[in-house]
Amino acid sequence: MGGRLFVRSSSGVVPTSLGERLVPMLTELVQRADLVVVEAAAHASKVFRFGNSEWTPPSLHSALRSSLPSTEVQTETLSPTAAVDAVRRGWLSAALVPCMSLVEPDDTSGPALDTAVIVREPVWLAVPRGHPLSGEPAVETHHLTSLSWVCYARDHWFQPIEKQLFTRFPRADPEVLHYVDGHHEAMSWVRDAHAAALTTPTGATSDVSLVPITGTESTEMVMVWRSGSVARGTLSRLVETVRSYYCAYARTIPRYWAWMREHPADFPELLGHLRAA
The missing domain is CATH 3.40.190.10 (Periplasmic binding protein-like II)
Incomplete structure (x- = not known):
């Protein structure tokens, strides 16, 4: 680097003037190196890992497998915050989480995330x-x-x-x-x-x-993934699969399904499914 970056002594480690200039740049370089490793692993993997909050019914796993027939699908239940962090780090391909605020990045130096609202669900x-x-x-x-x-x-x-x-x-x-x-x-x-x-x-x-x-009140159910990490066709199919699954599950709750049919304006993302039902 052309000089010493730190001075070590019994009282600790102190950066030199050169270190003060270069260390922030090197930190960014290390972060980008981590992203390169994650991207390479995601590209090489034939496994689609999907996160969900609260609980993940086997029927959701089956629906995802049907929509991605040439890909191994793995599902995992974890908290919304942990799910978003796992997507950001590349450990999950995508996740379904409640509350839009959970996907706002705390660290703008990390990878960008894209989202799609699946449904706005009442309380x-x-x-x-x-x-x-x-x-x-x-x-x-x-x-x-x-x-x-x-x-x-x-x-x-x-x-x-x-x-x-x-x-x-x-x-x-x-x-x-x-x-x-x-x-x-x-x-x-x-x-x-x-x-x-x-x-x-x-x-x-x-x-x-x-x-x-x-x-x-209501809460948004949001699907989140890393920008550019999921092919457009796969993404469109995935969003449609999760919305279709949500409607199929809502049908098992008669009072809720009747409410959805009576108040379609409250469920704009699901209008096509409500009209077809």
């Missing part, structure tokens, strides 16, 4: 079967203040959405029985402890009742 109320509210066509937030709740842990992706909806309650401190780390745990508390929970309709289980909430 509904989950109550035990036979609950007085279960037969209502929809409920207002002031109807919910007397309920006992199961809420989401503060580091769970759904917690900010839940918190935003709770600010509309007349009562600022609803009774909370337990804090959960996922939708399925929340639904078990709804069923077994006769609690109430907020959930996306596809996050509920068949042994609870779902009720729409007037003026509710």
Whole structure:
């Protein structure tokens, strides 16, 4: 490099004036070398690795395999933040994550990410079967203040959405029985402890009742991948496959599917599927 970059002594390591100029450039070079290794590995791999949050049904794995018949498909369930990080590092080919804010890069020196909104999913109320509210066509937030709740842990992706909806309650401190780390745990508390929970309709289980909430919040389900890492034809097929799968899954939730058919403007990305159904 034409000179010393550091001076080492018993008190530590101090950069020289040359080191102060060159080290930032070398750091960028190392980062780009890592990207080269990741890109080469992705190009050579015939495995498509897809990440999903909360839980990944076998039927989603099968749908992805059918859309990519000449490629080995592997699926992995992990948190939205971990999934986006794995996509950015090249460990995952693509991922389906909730909340658009999760894919905003913290480090602009990293690889760029592209996204496609799969669906904007509303937040509904989950109550035990036979609950007085279960037969209502929809409920207002002031109807919910007397309920006992199961809420989401503060580091769970759904917690900010839940918190935003709770600010509309007349009562600022609803009774909370337990804090959960996922939708399925929340639904078990709804069923077994006769609690109430907020959930996306596809996050509920068949042994609870779902009720729409007037003026509710919603969350975007977003597919994310590294820019230029997925062929355009494959990408188009993949997005369509995930949207089609979402509609097929929504059909297994009769009240939600009927709601989607009655409110197609709330689901612009799925209009083609709703019209064809």
